[in-house]
């Protein structure tokens with residue numbers, strides 16, 4: 001809570017919220033120390049308070065016998081990075097891969113179009129940062145996405161005039177690169193998620209570099225998102241929170257937005273709250289922003305103390321879209337659209353996530369097929385690696401190049417991959433050829449591989 005108090009130390013609009021919350025921070029963690037054999041088990045009920053944590057511990061998605069076995073098995077991983085662990089059962093997976101999940105950030109891309117069209121430089125940051133917040137609603141799903149296979153890609157068209165391409169560029173450590181572009185903006189990301197398994201929860205650090213370029217004004221924005229915590233992984237009902245700061249900076253001038261995602265307090269207080277300011281290069285607040293990441297964001301011009309300017313009013317800038325009711329995987333409509341072949345361009349690459357047999361089987365509800373297909377893909381990936389090493393080959397991504405730049409992040413260094421422009425040429429040549437899509441996309445065999453079918457050799 002210290003950084004929270006510092007940030008809001010000068011009083012101002014959010015001081016009441018901040019001080020009422022700082023008392024709650026220590027009360028919210030309730031450990032189930034009474035349960036024999038479950039040392040270090042921490043169960044946190046987001047609605048908190050009245051119920052016994054022990055009662056909460058009995059809830060969740062696992063059958064008791066599976067849960068106990070799993071808890072014992074996972075003990076040895078406490079404190080370690082579980083990003084690329086292959087032993088996780090499909091039961092906890094959703095039918096989507098990490099690079100598809102990356103594309104979910106494009107749902108409210110119209111906010112970036114508005115940022116680009118906007119004349120007021122500070123309103124630009126209001127739109128752009130609201131875009132960055134808008135994906136957290138979808139990201140509160142408690143299912144684990146599949147790790148992409150090395151060389152796997154995801155393409156998306158039919159949304160906001162965007163062309164989107166992402167590729168898995170490294171297997172160890174797992175790294176993905178992505179590029180999206182329309183007439184208003186380009187979006188470039190290199191992502192290397194790092195995790196820390198804590199027993200009944202996992203911390204997810206968004207090690208990455210995100211750049212948004214607004215084309216008209218030539219504004220280049222850098223985004224540092226807050227870390228995420230997945231609570232009650234094995235005991236209790238799983239829930240997701242992203243407490244901490246989100247910072248978006250104009251790299252030319254140093255103007256920035258700093259938004260604070262409140263940690264969930266006791267009785268759910270502060271859950272989903274996001275508050276902060278747009279600052280000019282002299283670090284003076286210009287516009288206040290407030291809202292809930294699960295619902296809507298609003299803004300209002302403010303004075304140097306951060307108080308709303310008289311004669312102005314709080315205006316909404318973003319509101320979450322309606323979602324399907326009782327969706328099996330808590331998907332938004334946009335998440336469904338991402339998995340759909342309707343968003344796939346003509347001549348979809350055979351390395352596309354949509355074509356993964358394990359993902360597709362899970363989507364169809366066939367868990368045992370999904371599990372078998374997943375193991376078989378992982379086995380093939382290992383065979384490829386052995387083959388590559390034996391031949392002294394390197395893996396070279398197709399659509400991104402290692403830039404040689406290493407950038408610091410709050411969670412460690414990152415080797416930056418840069419979009420090489422080849423996908424834009426590739427798409428343009430297909431569009432120019434005026435191909436009529438006669439093949440049934442679903443019949444394309446998933447093929448991210450560098451070599452032929454080794455299993456058959």
Ligand SMILES: *[C@@H]1O[C@H](CO)[C@@H](O)[C@H](O)[C@H]1NC(C)=O
Pocket residue numbers: 121122124125217218219220250251252253255
């Ligand atoms: C950001 O940088 C551009 C120049 O690259 C400048 O024109 C713009 O006003 C700056 N500020 C904001 C808040 O966009």
Ligand SMILES: *[C@@H]1O[C@H](CO)[C@@H](O)[C@H](O)[C@H]1NC(C)=O
Pocket residue numbers: 271272292294295320
């Ligand atoms: C967001 O959370 C609040 C509780 O703080 C809840 O009342 C509201 O319905 C949620 N919004 C959505 C869209 O789920």
